[in-house]
Amino acid sequence: MNIKQASKQSGVAAPNIRFYEKEGLLNPARLPGNDYRDYTEQDVRTLRFIRMLRMLDVPLPVIRSVLAGDAPLGNVLREQQTALEQRAKQLEGAARFCAELARQDPSAASLDVDACLSRMENPAQPQTFFSGWVQDYRTLAQVQHQKHFFFIPQGSINTPQEFTAALQAYAEERGMQLGLTKEGMYPEFSLDGIPYKAYRNPGKYRDEICCDAVHPEQLNTGLPSRRERQLRGLRVLLPAACTFAAILTAGWMATGGTDWLWLAALAAAGVLLGRCFENRL
Template identity: 75%
Template structure:
């Protein structure tokens, strides 16, 4: 068959077929009558094998060694697997870097490019399993705080002016950029470019100001969905577990036994219910 037919049957373009021949990956027979290339079923299979390996990004020298029998196919595939795993790790790190940077809503004219390049060129050494989970837990906690947070201002909030002043004070104490977009007892504002709505929660002794982001769907952790789900569960479960352990440790130190077991169970149960209400309400 001619090169056009070979291209149709193998899925490899005529240009690439000629290139592979030039690189020595295959040498089709020549027609005795006109010296045109005459591709056989074996050539078609070779082209399909080359196409498959190129789809796996196997280098041409490696493919040539496999076709010539100089390197076993299994060995070549194992070596390529290692290369792809390294590339996948680099891509995962790049994706995480993009997600972290995007959450900061950077501007081209104010971005600390030197710090970014330093982080990219000298990445933090890969940490252990639990260290990775701890870092992701901190990321989730930070994003959740960006979506909803509250604070207790100095003094009561009775006027829109006092409300605005309390928000400005909160931003200044944390070095955040504050911009008021709507005055009132339900003000709207932005912190570091993230828009929020706020409301007052009156208390018996002190008022509390609660802030909710206007677009929570835009604040993404950048974590795999399964890991994020597990970390959300951990945020609910860990506080009562820590309370239980602390009370039991104190009870053991004081009485030398498990007399405080029921107290620890009740306290941790109360903390768990509180976290669940915080999650669902």
């Protein structure tokens, strides 16, 4: 078969086939008389084999060694697995750094390029299992806070001007940039470039201001989906576990026994139900 037919059957483009021949990975027969290449079924299988290994990012010199019988395929695949796992860790770190920068939403002019390069060229020491989970948990909590947060202003909120003043005070206390786009009792504004809508939640003694991100789907953690699901579950369970441990410890110290076990369990269940209800809203 000619190169066009070999390309169609193998899924390898004709220029790549010629390149692989030049690199010594393939040596098709030549037709007598015109010296045209004559590819066989075995050549097509070799091309598919090369294509498979290239999809696994195996370097061409290694593929050449495998085809020549100098390198066992099993050893090559194990070594490539290790290399890919190391690269995946590097890419995961790069993805997290990209997500961190994206949340800050810097401009090309304001970005501290030297600080970014310093962090990228001199990464911190490898993290322990526990510290990695703690950092990821903080990242998740930060993003969740960006999607929805509330605060209690200094005084009551009865006018749009008082609402605006409360938002300005909140931003100033935290060194954040406030941009008001719509004043009122349901104002629209931005904090450090993230757009929000706010409303007042009147309380018996003090008002509460609740703020919701306009586009929460654009705020992401940059974490692997499995890790994020695990951390979301942990974020629901952790307050209940802490409540249970605190009440049980207090009961043990007060009575020297487990008399408060049921109280601790009921309190923890109440906190757990509250967090589940909060996540449903």
